[in-house]
Amino acid sequence: MGSGMKVHQFSRGLWEHEPSLTLGCCKNTSLLLRPLAPKLPTADSVSTTAATATAAFDLKSFIRPESGPRKLGSSDHKTEATQVETHPGGTRWNPTQEQIGILEMLYRGGMRTPNAQQIEQITTQLGKYGKIEGKNVFYWFQNHKARERQKQKRNSILGLNNSPRASTASTITTISLDTRGQMEKEVEESPYKRKCRTWTFEGLEEEKRHCKEGGDKTLELFPLHPEGK
Amino acid sequence: MGSGMKVHQFSRGLWEHEPSLTLGCCKNTSLLLRPLAPKLPTADSVSTTAATATAAFDLKSFIRPESGPRKLGSSDHKTEATQVETHPGGTRWNPTQEQIGILEMLYRGGMRTPNAQQIEQITTQLGKYGKIEGKNVFYWFQNHKARERQKQKRNSILGLNNSPRASTASTITTISLDTRGQMEKEVEESPYKRKCRTWTFEGLEEEKRHCKEGGDKTLELFPLHPEGK
C-alpha cells in the first residue's frame, strides 16, 4: 500500500515566514534575557536541568492531574470566569448549509489550507450563519482536502474497472458555472507546501464524557487568559 | 511498510473533563436559526449553496489574493499594528537549558500530550526562562514523543544485533527520583487516546521574506499566501 515514497525537494527556500506577533502575555520585553544557561557543549541536560529549573513549579499538578490530589470541589484556582453555557446540545460543530456552501465555494475556488488570518475572516463570516469556531474551519479544509483526494484516488482506481454503481453517489452535473482561471488542476494536487500558521491556545478543553445518559449541566469553568493580545 | 495496523481500544473514557468555556465571539444565542437551507436529503450543495450563501462576502480577497487586484501599496487595510520586531534574531523558538530541563522532566514524568490548560501553565512557567509560546510547548511534546519513539524503534531493531555501543547514549542513572505510580510503561506506549484540545487562532500572520540577503526590514504584511500552486 505504501509504495509511493516520493520525495519533493524542489521549491525550497521560497516560503516566507510570519513572525507571529506574540500576544502580550509574555512579559519579557528585554530581548536578551538568557543570562543563565552556561551553554556547556554537548550537555546531557539531565541532572543539571533537574537541579536548576525545578524552582517553584510543582509538577504534580501538571502530570496527570487525576492521579494527584483531586481538587475538584475546591475553588482553589481562579475559577472566576463565568463563560458558561458553551455548547448547548452538541459537542461538535454542526455546519449549516450556508456554511458548507461558502466553504465549498472557497475550496472550489482553490483554497486549500487557509492561514490564520483567512481562517479568522472565514470564521467571522460563517459565524453569521451559525455557531462556528476557527478550528472548525481549519478542520473542514483539512478533511475536505483529504477526502476529495482519496475519493479521486478511489475513482481513478475503480474507474478503470467501470463498476456501474461506483460513482453514482453525487454525480454533480452543473459544475461548470463560470470557471475562470481558478479551477486549474483540481486533480493532481501539489502535495507539499510550507505555510506558517500561528495559533495560540485559548479555550480550555472540554472533555464532556460521552453524555449519552448524563443530563446534568454541571459545567464548571476555568480561567482562560482573557487578555487578548 | 505499513503492516502494523494495530488497534488499541483500552484505556477509554477515563479522562476527566473540563467543560470549556467558549469565548464569547459566537454571538448567536438563539439556537435554532437555520431558516434557510431546505435540507434536501443528499443535497449536492453545489449550485444551491452558490446561490444562497454568497451574500456580502467577497471571495476574491480570500482565494489567492495575488490573482485579484493587488493591494500592496495601499494602506487601505489596518496596517497600524506595529507589532514588528518580536523575534529579535530568530524565527523559531530556541529553547534554553532550563526550558528543556522542565520539559524533559515533565515528559519523563509521563506527560505526553498536554491539553490546553496544561500547555498554558507550562508556557507561563517556561516564560520565566526565556521567550516561549504555547505552540512551542505543544510542538515540543509532539516532536519529542515521536523522536523518542523512533529512537526506541531503531534501538530495538539494532539492539538485537547487540552491537556493544548501541545504547550508551544517555545512560541516565538518577532516574528514580520518587516515581510513585507515575512512570509505568515508558516503553510500549498506548498510541491512541482521545483528547480534546480546543484552540483558536489569534495572531494574524505577517510576512517577512527570508531576509537572508536583504538587510532591509521592509516587512510588508499583505494577507497572502504568495501563490497557491
Place this chain on the structure above:
DNA sequence: GCAAATTAATGATTTATTCAAG
C-alpha cells in the same frame, strides 16, 4: 584560532490515519 562550509538536531507544517458522533 577564527570563519565559511557541512552535518546533525530539532522546531514547525503538512499529510495520512483513526476514532467517534449523528
Place this chain on the structure above:
DNA sequence: CTTGAATAAATCATTAATTTGC
C-alpha cells in the same frame, strides 16, 4: 455511512555543532 475531531507519521526548514581551510 458520512464527517467532524484528534493524533501520528512524514518532511520541510532553520539553527547549533562540527569539520575544514586558511
